Amino acid sequence: VLTQSPGTLSLSPGERATLSCRASQTVSSSYLTWYQQQPGQAPRLLIYGASKRATGIPDRFSGSGSGTDFTLTISRLEPEDFAVYYCHHYGGPHIRPFGQGTKVEIK
Amino acid sequence: EVQLVESGGGLVKPGGSLRLSCAASGFTFRNYTMNWVRQAPGKGLEWVSSISSSSTYTHFADSVKGRFTISRDNAKNSLYLQMNSLRAEDTAVYYCARAIAVASNSCFQHWGPGTLVTVSS
Numbered sequence: 655v656l657t658q659s660p661g662t663l664s665l666s667p668g669e670r671a672t673l674s675c676r677a678s679q680t681v682s683s684s685y686l687t688w689y690q691q692q693p694g695q696a697p698r699l700l701i702y703g704a705s706k707r708a709t710g711i712p713d714r715f716s717g718s719g720s721g722t723d724f725t726l727t728i729s730r731l732e733p734e735d736f737a738v739y740y741c742h743h744y745g746g747p748h749i750r751p752f753g754q755g756t757k758v759e760i761k
Numbered sequence: 762e763v764q765l766v767e768s769g770g771g772l773v774k775p776g777g778s779l780r781l782s783c784a785a786s787g788f789t790f791r792n793y794t795m796n797w798v799r800q801a802p803g804k805g806l807e808w809v810s811s812i813s814s815s816s817t818y819t820h821f822a823d824s825v826k827g828r829f830t831i832s833r834d835n836a837k838n839s840l841y842l843q844m845n846s847l848r849a850e851d852t853a854v855y856y857c858a859r860a861i862a863v864a865s866n867s868c869f870q871h872w873g874p875g876t877l878v879t880v881s882s
Contacts, residue, residue, distance in 0.1 A: 755805050
């Protein structure tokens with residue numbers, strides 16, 4: 655089980671966002687992923703392997719963590735960054751939980 | 762450019778069946794594991810099923826096992842999800858998603874726009 659916090663983060667453009675994803679047991683950081691989802695759109699791959707940015711993802715997005723605690727950081731929020739973010743773990747062919755999501759909203 | 766386009770969604774009664782399709786282009790479809798991921802209205806994401814590149818391996822979430830089947834036609838660059846014995850809780854947008862790499866299905870690099878399935882009487 656992946657638990658994301660906070661549920662909602664209210665911030666202003668230019669501020670730093672720190673999103674947390676906590677696993678109920680130790681997971682491999684190689685298989686920890688973050689997605690961004692804008693309203694009405696499909697998710698977009700942001701970070702894989704806990705810290706690797708996907709193709710085309712700006713360097714203001716960074717991922718870190720290991721064991722049970724992982725973090726997605728957005729260094730300076732741009733208007734297009736206000737969205738819902740999901741963490742996800744691949745624990746095997748049948749074990750692929752997503753976190754419940756963190757909404758980053760404009761304060 | 763990788764493109765995935767789902768179709769086949771709609772309104773179906775509980776207990777009914779529906780077949781979703783996903784048309785792929787812009788990459789060598791036959792080389793990649795493919796997936797279905799769904800999202801109930803206002804809820805989070807749930808992985809549903811995956812199928813290996815040559816259809817050798819298929820996997821399902823417990824919530825759909827025994828009711829859904831996944832298949833693909835590599836000659837037509839198409840992915841399918843046959844959904845039987847549908848329940849109200851299957852109501853969701855269903856996304857087709859491609860694995861990040863030929864040798865890894867650990868996450869989903871490309872997604873289609875989704876197709877809405879509504880199960881209601």
